[in-house]
Amino acid sequence: MIPVRGYAGHKVAILGLGRSGLAAARALLVGRATPICWDDGAEGRARAEAEGFELVDLTRPGAYDGVAALIVSPGIPHLYPQPNRAIAAAWDAGIPVDNDIGLFFASLGTSDWMSFDQPPRVIAVTGSNGKSTTSALIHHILRHAGRPAQLAGNIGRGVLDIDPPENGEVIVLELSSYQTDLARALTPDISVFTNLTPDHLDRHGGLGGYFAAKRRLFAEGAPDRAVIGVDEAEGRFLANQMSQGPGDDRVIRISSGQKLGGPGWSVFARKGFLSEYRKARQMASIDLRDIRGLPGAHNHQNACAAYAATRALGLSPKTIEAAFHDFAGLPHRSQLIAEANGVAYVNDSKATNADSAAQALRAFGRIRWIAGGLGKDGGIASLADALGNVTKAYLIGHSAREFALQLGDTPHQISETMEQAVADAMAEAEPGDTVLLAPAAASFDQYPDFEKRGEHFTAEVQARLGS
Structure with a gap:
């Protein structure tokens, strides 16, 4: 578990008592805060009560007296189509609103890291489609290469429920727009944007709001490296905003279906072959056609994203290719x-x-x-x-x-x-x-x-x- 830092001795309210909400309550308790909990559903309240957490109806007058922050679970609307009543009450009371992702990034680093030869790294993956497979594939490649790694977020464990990272470990996070939209801290080392197609439009007030929620993972945190799918206009816009010039290799552009050129760093798949180019020279090529766990152009895009992220960590093309071949894929995804x-x-x-x-x-x-x-x-x-x-x-x-x-x-x-x-x-x-x-x-x-x-x-x- 990642103890939440910065709230010791303070009351912190939790709204939504599913997996992420209860994990946040536990992590706050370990960090010596006092969580008070609420869920609009009786089942969620019963789960919290069974663990001994105090229940407080956050819509009642005075509920936020003495409260330092409100932590909201990702499934609860905070703006569109209309704010949850408890969130609106927090605004009116001047209470900062955050989520477990914000707590995670604000609490991950510790003084123990000073003794590490290699500090832990965080790779965060977002996008409309493919982010689960991309996240799982990155995690698989790292484990195949013998690197310690954990998978969390919208897949695997809750972000606050993972083990404190060890020397050189990589934490791979799948993050939905619901999670990136509200987090007050977003500071991954490598951010990945797969693609953008219309989804969750009622929750974000339209396609622009949906893209803005995804974009926060890059704009708020300024990652050391940004892996960005450029098959849609939004991705090209984002890559342009993150780059300081054509040769800026802090941005790795990826594509499925089109050849990418220029002096920068790019990874693309065409006709079943993945190619890596850097400074206008081809660095590697992988035949994806017979890899059973990655069928189709959409999975080839996922392969490009995972390849780029792990290359940014220094893994070799041969190591990544070997990991591709024994990737079984995810349940319910091709x-x-x-x-x-x-x-x-x-x-x-x-x-x-x-x-x-x-x-x-x-x-x-x-x-x-x-x-x-x-x-x-x-x-x-x-x-x-x-x-x-x-x-x-x-x-x-x-x-x-x-x-x-x-x-x-x-x-x-x-x-x-x-x-x-x-x-x-x-x-x-x-x-x-x-x-x-x-x-x-x-x-x-x-x-x-x-x-x-x-x-x-x-x-x-x-x-x-x-x-």
């Missing part, structure tokens, strides 16, 4: 779960929006596509150009009929449930086909989260294959 009778079964339940589904649809050949759930604005209309590999679609959930209307001439049927969709797709699949779950929708109509949806797909496939 995860190959079975192969039988010439048919591959891939679980990409994490494809909860149209853009991420498009990446999966372009990664495989003849696809029998299971899609649907609780559709987002626009449904799958934007996928028209990505349907070329779809042999047939099997639609499930709340938005099945809406999706059907948007599929045009693409063969499809409404299967309603996962059980029926898997049964239908398997019955019709032929050797060379891929049965792909890439829902392009949220899961909340039928499942508590995308993980449960992916687990159900996997169980149905395995049950029918007898494995």
Whole structure:
């Protein structure tokens, strides 16, 4: 655990008592602060009460008397679409509002680091798509190379729940826009921006607010190195803002699909090959085509980001390439779960929006596509150009009929449930086909989260294959 510093002897309020909120309460207690806790849900309050934390309704008058700060869990809106009442009350009382990410960066360094030969480093990864795989891949490469490393944030453990880092250790953080938006301290050594596509727009008041939340990881902390995907205008803008000139190698530009030139440092993937260029010279090349844990152009972008981040730490191209080959991928993200009778079964339940589904649809050949759930604005209309590999679609959930209307001439049927969709797709699949779950929708109509949806797909496939 990382003890929170700077609040010893003070009361600190915690709003939201899920994983990050309870971890913050524990870390504050270890740092000799007095946490007072609140959650709008009875279940969260019960968890805190079971651990002996004091409960205080933060919306009541006088709740912030003597309180030094309010720490907010990432799922709670603090501005759009409207502020939570407890947060608005903190503003009115003049109480500083922060989150666990801010506490982490403000508390990580200690005097013990003076005795280290190599101080610990922090790599923070954000972006719309691919940040979980990129974070996990960076962590995997480091462990493969024998470097001590921990994975935390939006993946793995809560940031305050990790072990105090040892000599030379690297902490890899996946950070969502919800986490970067509110943190008062953001000081990673290396920041990574994968890409930007519309998501969480209601939470950030539009695409500009969403990008601004991501940009804070770079603008607020001034990292030593910035790895930035430049396949969208926002990434090119960010890379330009972070750079002092064409040859400034503190910025490493990455791309999937386009060759990057110039005198600076760049890493890009084209036609299945990753290339590193520096000062207009090619430094390394890796064939990504046969790496099973990184299929498709979207995963090649993830590979470029992870490669750039670990190269910035001094790892060799050969070491990184060897780690790529034994990376198994993450559950629910283009995860190959079975192969039988010439048919591959891939679980990409994490494809909860149209853009991420498009990446999966372009990664495989003849696809029998299971899609649907609780559709987002626009449904799958934007996928028209990505349907070329779809042999047939099997639609499930709340938005099945809406999706059907948007599929045009693409063969499809409404299967309603996962059980029926898997049964239908398997019955019709032929050797060379891929049965792909890439829902392009949220899961909340039928499942508590995308993980449960992916687990159900996997169980149905395995049950029918007898494995």
